[in-house]
Amino acid sequence: MVAGTGAKAEVVYTRGVPPVINDRMASAIIAGAAGAALGPDRVVEAEISMGGEDFAFYLDQVPGAMIRLGTGIPGSDVKLDIHQSGFDVDERCIGYGVRVMVHTVLAALSAPLL
Numbered sequence: 001m002v003a004g005t006g007a008k009a010e011v012v013y014t015r016g017v018p019p020v021i022n023d024r025m026a027s028a029i030i031a032g033a034a035g036a037a038l039g040p041d042r043v044v045e046a047e048i049s050m051g052g053e054d055f056a057f058y059l060d061q062v063p064g065a066m067i068r069l070g071t072g073i074p075g076s077d078v079k080l081d082i083h084q085s086g087f088d089v090d091e092r093c094i095g096y097g098v099r100v101m102v103h104t105v106l107a108a109l110s111a112p113l114l
Contacts, residue, residue, distance in 0.1 A: 017054055017056055020056045020059060022059070026065040027065040029108055030107075033108075036107075037100045069096065073090050
């Protein structure tokens with residue numbers, strides 16, 4: 001397009017972080033384990049995000065799934081993103097996260113191999 005003007009242009013595309021694509025089997029195992037650990041009413045599908053996440057590089061190599069652990073302060077209407085200076089976390093969520101991970105490991109170990 002610039003040839004008519006006498007100018008030259010070169011376009012160099014550098015691929016950024018790939019999208020996070022969760023494996024269906026891993027997602028099912030984690031969702032079931034989280035439901036067993038916390039109760040099925042406390043497990044929800046996260047909203048789709050356009051943010052980049054380097055965990056995607058792992059998922060390019062092995063099947064897996066990324067999960068999010070709710071860390072908001074109960075009763076607060078303020079939703080603080082992890083990358084904000086005022087971010088605060090209810091540290092009671094750590095125990096919930098540990099329970100979900102333990103249930104996930106036990107479920108994955110008992111899952112049939114493909």
